[in-house]
Amino acid sequence: MANPRDEDFLDDIEAMEAAEAEAAEADPTPEEIISSLEAERDEYKDRFMRALADAENSRKRADKDRREAQAYGGTRIARDLIPVYDNLNRALNAAKDSEGQASAALTEGVELTLKELLTVFDRHGVKRIVPEVGDRFDPQMHEAMFEAPLPGTKAGDIIQVSAEGFMLYDRLLRPAQVGVSSMSG
Structure with a gap:
């Protein structure tokens, strides 16, 4: 007959062996640990590179906006x-049409003021669009105020300039206001 203490001892040994087997299964091998760490490293590297790219794009966007x-x-x-x-130009044209010495002084003052305004415009990138009669109508730069048949012109020719246009660098501030021929031939 077997001793009950021996049976308990055998049960304890079996339990320890089972626990060791479980522990061996639960503990990853060094290769598995390295592989897991490499995957985690690659994920962090990817996140870092994306964050770096986002920061660079934000910097470029901010620079462009500035x-x-x-x-x-x-x-x-x-x-x-x-x-x-426009008002200075009209005043200048009206003063040139009238006669007298007071008109000459007024004309000179308006001309100087207009010249100074054009200098300020130029300094800040504002350029005039000055179409001439006979030029082709360009819908990107001109606004047709009216269309009329005029003998000796082609359809789309500018026949009158009502107001000059203006650009700020490459942006249209106001199109030149023109009359356009509707006649062919």
Whole structure:
């Protein structure tokens, strides 16, 4: 007959062997640990590279926005000054039409003011669009105020310039206002 203590001892040994077998299955091998760490490293590297690319794109976008704000930040004031230019031009034309010495002084003052305004426009990238009678109508730069048949012109020719246009660098502030021929031949 077997001793009950021997049976308990055998049960304990079997339990220990089972626990060791489980532990061996649960403990990853060094190769598995290395593989897991490499996968984790690669994931972090990928995240880092994406974050770096996002930061670079944000920097480039901010730089572009800064350059545009610097170049085109004066758009509103330039648009507000265009009617001043128009009024000075009308005053100059009216003063040239009238006669007298007071008119000559007024004409000279308006001419100097207009010249200074054009200098300021030039300094800030505002350029005039000055079409001539006979030029071709360009819908990107001109606004047709009317269309009329005029003998000796081709359809699409400018027959009258009502107002000059203006650009701020490469952006249209106001198209030149023109009359266009509708006659062919």
